[in-house]
Amino acid sequence: MALTITLGNTSVVASSQDEETGEVIREKRGDLGNQITTFEFPDNIDGQTEIQLAHVVDAWPYHSDADGPEWVESEDELLAQLIARRFTTDSHKCQVGRPKNWKEG
Amino acid sequence: MQETTHSPFDVLTQPGTRHDDGELLRTNVGTDAVHGQVFGTAAQPAAFNYIAVTANATAPAAADTTLTAEITTAGGGLIRKQATYAHTTGTQTSTLTATFTANGSDSLPVTLAKAGVFNASSAGTMGFESLISPTATLSASGDNVTLTQTNTTS
Numbered sequence: 001m002a003l004t005i006t007l008g009n010t011s012v013v014a015s016s017q018d019e020e021t022g023e024v025i026r027e028k029r030g031d032l033g034n035q036i037t038t039f040e041f042p043d044n045i046d047g048q049t050e051i052q053l054a055h056v057v058d059a060w061p062y063h064s065d066a067d068g069p070e071w072v073e074s075e076d077e078l079l080a081q082l083i084a085r086r087f088t089t090d091s092h093k094c095q096v097g098r099p100k101n102w103k104e105g
Numbered sequence: 106m107q108e109t110t111h112s113p114f115d116v117l118t119q120p121g122t123r124h125d126d127g128e129l130l131r132t133n134v135g136t137d138a139v140h141g142q143v144f145g146t147a148a149q150p151a152a153f154n155y156i157a158v159t160a161n162a163t164a165p166a167a168a169d170t171t172l173t174a175e176i177t178t179a180g181g182g183l184i185r186k187q188a189t190y191a192h193t194t195g196t197q198t199s200t201l202t203a204t205f206t207a208n209g210s211d212s213l214p215v216t217l218a219k220a221g222v223f224n225a226s227s228a229g230t231m232g233f234e235s236l237i238s239p240t241a242t243l244s245a246s247g248d249n250v251t252l253t254q255t256n257t258t259s
Contacts, residue, residue, distance in 0.1 A: 014196045015255045024255060032195040042154075042187035045204075055189040055202040058253050062200045063193045104194070 003076055005056070005083065007037045007069035008102060015062045028065060033105045037063045053082050060087075067092040071099060129254070130165040135232030138224065151224040153232040156203040156252060157185040162218035165234035172221035172231055180210040183217075183243070185226060188254070199256045206249035214244040220252055 012029040039059070045051045060068070068087025072094060074080040080096045087094035131139070138150040161174040176183045188201035201222065207213055218240045222233040233254070241250040 009193055012193055012196060014193075014257075015198045015200075016257045029196065035194045035196070037191060037193040039189055039191045041189050044187070045189075051204050052189070054204065054251060056191075058251055059189070059191050059200040059202045062198065062253065062255055063191065063196075 002043060003041045003052075003074070003079075005039045005041075005072060005074040005076070005079065006098075007039070007056075007060075007073075007083075008071040008098065009035045009037045009064045009066070010070050011064050011066035013061075013063065013065050024062075026062075026065065034102070035104060037069065049076075049079055049082065052079055053086060056083055057086060068094045071095045071097060071102070073098055129233055129235040129256070130167060130169075131233050132165075132169050132231055133167050134170055134230050135222075138230050138232055150230065153222045153224045153230075154188050154190055154201055155185050155223040155226055155229070156188050156201060156254065157221045157223060157231075158183060158205060158217045158237070158252070159219050159221075160215055160217060162236065162240070165219065165236065169234055170231060172219065172223075172234065175221070176211075176215070178211055180208070182206040182208040182249075183211050183215070185223065187226065188222075197258050201254040201256065202251060204249055204251045205243075207243040207246055209246050211243075211246070213246070213248075214242055216240045216242045217250060220254070222254060 012032045012035050013026045014029050016025050039056055041052050072080045072083045084094045084096045142149045157172050157175045159172050159174045159176060183205050186203045188203040190201055192199040217237055219236050221231045223229045223231050
């Protein structure tokens with residue numbers, strides 16, 4: 001079964017494509033409120049954890065305009081810790097584990 | 106070692122520098138397969154989550170069924186790969202992300218110009234196709250490129 005991670009997304013964007021120019025348009029979807037972004041990793045990735053982390057960092061802006069997720073959950077504790085550390089800055093904290101008061105919508 | 110991040114749509118060539126690009130094309134056979142996946146009563150076609158690359162830069166066409174000159178070097182690092190899939194609940198978009206790292210078996214340098222999304226690790230159906238722009242040149246073993254494909258349904 002593929003490894004998954006879930007991320008708390010508090011500022012959802014929806015990416016679409018301009019049909020004429022092909023340009024990616026990121027539309028803020030404030031109406032969606034809090035949502036969950038799920039990543040599913042294939043079983044055989046060369047360089048496993050490093051690549052998995054890179055894929056999350058690379059794709060996150062297509063799903064959110066927040067500096068990072070509010071929280072991360074995964075059955076792979078090491079990966080969850082690395083993701084939380086990567087997205088935690090002076091102005092943003094990403095925690096491991098879903099807060100008890102987390103609500104979607 | 107050179108590391109770059111490219112997307113058929115939105116290309117990050119250097120940290121903090123984004124460029125927009127080309128059109129993602131759903132092929133005719135891809136459309137057939139998607140309908141079969143969603144509405145069909147027979148066995149559903151497999152999901153489209155394998156990305157292949159080529160140096161061929163010809164514009165994608167709906168009638169395409171294969172990725173022209175797909176890189177298939179045995180033991181090479183640029184062969185077709187299953188991608189990381191991501192989706193945010195409530196949205197109509199998803200992403201596929203894959204990293205290609207050149208190794209000693211690959212013919213280098215090579216400039217990657219186009220990508221195809223398939224539903225199998227070999228052969229299968231090419232459901233989507235798009236140009237990579239700016240193109241990504243891999244010159245030495247260890248050079249790598251990460252492609253992120255954005256998919257929208259409506």
